[in-house]
Amino acid sequence: MNSDALRADSVRKIYHGRSGPDIEALSGVSLRIARGERIALLGRNGAGKTTFLRIASTLLAPTSGAVEIFGRDALADPESVRPYLAVVPQEGKPFMHLTPREQAYTYLRARGFSRETAKSRADHALDQMGLAEVADRLSITLSGGQRQRTMVATVISTEAPLMFLDEPTIGMDPFARREVWESFRELTVKGSTILLTTHYLDEAEALSQRLYIIDRGRVLAEGTADELKHRVGGTLRVSIVSGDGIAQQLSTFGPLVRDGDIVHVITGPHGLQEILSIAAHANLTATVGPVTLEEAFLHVVGRSIHDES
């Protein structure tokens, strides 16, 4: 019983438009997640994250490819793997006329947990999500972020062996996001496997042990956040606004990564002084910092994750 938690092979998905053209949302995505791993799919809006998550969680049929969950064929026999799954859908909402406590409790009961287990798990998950104070108010009176936390609490309270969370922290304040991250870490320590999607770079970095950068339906890179940063080609980033005019000169110091009209020079400590003086000569402002996942993303995808188009 050492099979991976999830294995996807060349998963393709074409949405057949009823009135518009067909859309190829996934063009052969393969990935492998071992048991107990916390993995993030990082990508811009429309990259195909939700499509992949729904296929992997047996809720959407792929056009072609293979999906195995705990060594079982999830496409041929979804029913056999579903008991091990739990899903936070993108933009889901709890029942408006249940309290968060009722929401989590009734869901656990529907999954077959005993009253005692359901009660203690629901209470624990609500505490973890910082919902203790509003746990007995109807969801209709809660804020968007609190509702989202209710969804996450409901699903993590299952402690299911494999959990899929689609943009779990959307609409949450930074403090709540940290609580969510902490609870995910706890879950994987207990043995659950977590696959989440996000378009927050900090979330992907803080939370995942490995991440997959996905764009236009393809996996463009895979690795730990550190590995991806190293692959950019340096440890420091010098960012120069409107630096196009001196790009030629800058490129001798290391790879350039563009983000709109900002030119990032990826380099090491050695060239720093010289780059700064080149920028100063051209009357341009330069800022220096460590290479972040942002540059790694730009390097791999060619566009910023914030770039809407």
Add this chain to the structure above:
Amino acid sequence: MTSLNAALPAVARSRWRGLGALIGTELRVQLHELTSIATSFIVQAVFLVFVGVLAREYLSYTLVGAVVFSTFQIGQRVQNEAAWIRIDHKLHELYHASPMTPEAYFLGMSVGVLTAYSAPIVLLFGVADYLVALAAPVALLLVAVLVAEFVFTASVGYMISTWFKNMRSIWPYSTLFFNFFGVLPPVFYPLFLFPKALQPVALLLPTAGGTALVEHADGILPLPTDWVILAAMSLLVGASLAFVGAVYWARRISRER
């Protein structure tokens, strides 16, 4: 780290696991819609008043029809509820990616809605019994008809609910079904007022057929035996097929294409 390599917990699988819990959930949710429950028999009440004023002699027919039609309407609510939970809440994904089977999800939601909205039926049933004095076998037949009626509408409603991508596009269909199954055919008025040639056709509808069966058993609507068989078979076969269809469809649609 031993837990990572441990065998997966065995999950006892059963087709109807979680059914009771979902019925309870849905009931709890629906009971917050008291206004909606309280107003759910306004149409029936209005028809009763109209008939009571305009044609008192037909009031018994209208009463039976109102009970049957109320059940039909609850099936329609299942359609809207299933669509709402799927389109607006996406909660169906939580239930589908779980030990619960898609058919338990469908049935749990249906029975939950039925339970919450059954008050009008019980009330009308009481009134009908008081005014028309239903004999025990007739009352039993009425219950059986209501069950078949509900199974039919809730099943068809659940299947229909999955075809829509937004709520707005569902509303016109509710109006359509409402009129096609409830207002036009002989449900609130006796079958013999319906065009003669179309009477057997009306009996094929679960609403009109079910109503006619109960009225026939109660002795207020004489029907030829083959028409009785036609209405009974149509209701029975219709409900069975619809239920089997809904179970099949619930399983199939639990993974979208």
